[in-house]
Amino acid sequence: MPIRKNSRSIWKLFIPCILIIYLGFLGFVYTDDDIGTIWQITDFHYDANYSTAGDPKNMCHSSKSESPWRKVGVYGNYSCDSPLALVVSAVKAMKTIEPNPDFILWTGDSIPHIKNSDNSMKKVYEVIANMTHLLKEVFDNVTIYPTIGNHDAFPSNQIPADEGRDYYDQLLKASHWNILLKPEDQDQFLKGGFYSCLIHPGLRLLSLNTNLYYVLDKENVAKPDPANQFQWLDQQLRYASDHGEKIIIMAHVPPGGFERSMNITWMYPAFNDRLVEILMKHNHVISSQIFGHEHTDSFKIIYDGKIPVSVLLLAPAVTPMNSTLPGAGPNNPGIRLYFYRRTTGEIINYHQYYLNLGKIHPGSNSANWELEYRALEDVLLTDMSPESFDRYVKDFTKDKMAKFQKYLYHNTVSYGEESAVKPDAKQFLQQVCAISHLSTDAYQTCISQSPKTYLRANSPEGSMSQNKGPELPIYTYYVVTAFAALTFLVLVVMSVVRKQCTQTPSLPFRYRPLTNDCQYVQRERAT
Incomplete structure (x- = not known):
């Protein structure tokens, strides 16, 4: 009709x-107008004694036996910590790439890897002050959130937990963190080097002092809850849950093991497991977790049983120094730009930038910071969810370990040639165990397995997963729905x-x- x-x-x-x-x-x-940007910079390890006439076998410090420009470049050397030129070029590259981020996360470790006999508390405060003023000078109208690294103390790694010690007070005054933190945040910082900051209604930043749990810190090993930070963290997360807030967590030392060395963990077992437990319990209010410390480019996944519920993102260091840890090796300097949702704090992508020291002539006075990769477009993550990272790890063994090879290359910030990266069963075991097993017992059980047996057990042969088609971007599902x-x-x-x-x-x-x-x-x- x-x-x-x-x-x-x-x-x-x-x-x-x-x-x-x-x-x-x-x-x-x-x-989406809700998308903002965040810079993360970590592990400067600025060495004021770096010299282009220095000896790479002696931290590139001045030596009459070495000729200028032979091995030591203006912007650094893989055997040494950061010269001033490298530090300045990193911060200026940030300004050039994204001059107006919403804020900057500075995740610790400004002090070089030098002997305690060559260091002092005064030098520690001065170096951190220099980094503070550099960041503030370049980003004068941008909020900068700092956190302490395990080397940002004297003696190294010995971070006090006692309220009333002048260490935290001097970081505010002598290192000028009082120009970065609001007065109310400074009051909490004085109690143990951690603080809570309301970015805007509904989104809060928690800066943790995880150095208190560091396995080389002898000050706090006998304390059940150094500086009462566990209690404070649990209270902050409960408050966020009760008041509809979302949380961004930043810290220096992550829980779990080091993915490039077998059986190296960062925290005392009791501290490690309690932190993981709290993060797992409150995963529903934690939008993002940002760490440094390892100098490598990696991530960790927290599981509730077999369900991935949270991801810890570990950005690589500015310093290129070849770590003394077995199997660690050097890395190219890196800086990281996150894209996130302003309302929730959820990371939705990131771009990793780096300086390829291997391509710079030792006498060159120019530093070309490049885009190394984009998390979604180049790593081919579906999104930045825990489930997506879990699927990514499970795909490591597919296509003759092509994704794992690419991950290992990025893990060193594209050091050397990608064709020289040869994945093997041992690397697979120590990487996946560190990524996917954060509690002490689970990690120890994982690394105790035979590498070849573990690799075979996690290979796609005979698995239904190999028959799955390619994953679609998450927005595809939204559009279809x-x-x-x-x-x-x-x-x-x-x-x-x-x-x-x-x-x-x-x-x-x-x-x-x-x-x-x-x-x-x-x-x-x-x-």
């Missing part, structure tokens, strides 16, 4: 409305309109509809 005139008018209004709603949804997906919902709405409206235009009212049999515009008139049948 032809549609009545009024229904045509309805469709003239209805169809444009549907199109506007649908295009508006697509605009939300692709041009929205389209399905709108289609359903259209069908419902069409059904209602059609019913109105075809329904015959309950009238005596002698009456029937005579017009096509749903207007019924009574007409007596001829008798």
Whole structure:
């Protein structure tokens, strides 16, 4: 039956409305104004005694036996900590790439890897002050959130937990962190080097002092809860849950093991497991977790049983120094730019930038910081969720370990040539155990396995997972769902309109509809 005139008018209004709603949804997906940026910079390890005439076997400190420019470059050497030129170029590269981030996360370790006999508390405060002023000078209108590293003390690694010690007070005064932190945040910082900061209503930053749990810190090993930070952290997360807040966590030392060396863990077991337990318990309010310390580019996944519930992102260092830890090796200097949702603090992508020292002539005075990779586009993560990282790790063994090879290359910030990276069963075991098993017992159980047996057990042969098709970007599911919902709405409206235009009212049999515009008139049948 032809549609009545009024229904045509309805469709003239209805169809444009549907199109506007649908295009508006697509605009939300692709041009989301809620997306902001965050810079992370970590592990400067600035060495004021670095010299281009220095000896790489002696931290690139001045030596008469070495000729200038032979091995030691202006922007650094893989055997040494950061010269001033490298530190300045890193911060200026940040300014060039993204001059207006929402804020900067500075995740600790400004002091070089020097002997305690060559260091002092005064030098510690001075070096950190220099880094503070450099960051503030370049990013004068940007909020900078600092956290302490395990080397940011004297003696190294000995971070006090006692309230009233002048260490934290001097970081505020002598190292000028009082220009970075608000007065109310400074009050909490004085109690143990950690603090809570409200970024905006609904989103809070927690800066933790995880150095208190560090395995080389002898000050706190006998304390059940150094500086009462565990209690404070649990209270902060409970408060966030009760008040509808989301949390970004930043810290220096991460829990778990070191992925490039077998059986090296960062925290005392009791401290490690308690921290992991708290993070797992409150995962629903924790949007992002940002760490440094390892100098490498990696991540860790927290599981609730077998379900991945949280991801810890570990950014690489500015210093390129070849670690003394077995199997660690050097890395290229790196800086990281995160993209996140301002309302929730959720990381939705990141771009990793680096300086390839191997391509710089020792006498060159120019530093070309480049984009190394993008997390979603180049690593091919579906999104930044724990589930996506879990699938990524499970894909390490596919295609002759191609993804694992790429990950290992990025793990050193593209040091050397990618073709020289040869993944093996031992590397696979120590990397995956460190990534996926953060509690002490789980990690020890994992690394106790035979590398070859573990690799075979996690290979895709015979697994249904190898038959899965390629994963689609997460926004694809949103678009499909929205389209399905709108289609359903259209069908419902069409059904209602059609019913109105075809329904015959309950009238005596002698009456029937005579017009096509749903207007019924009574007409007596001829008798």
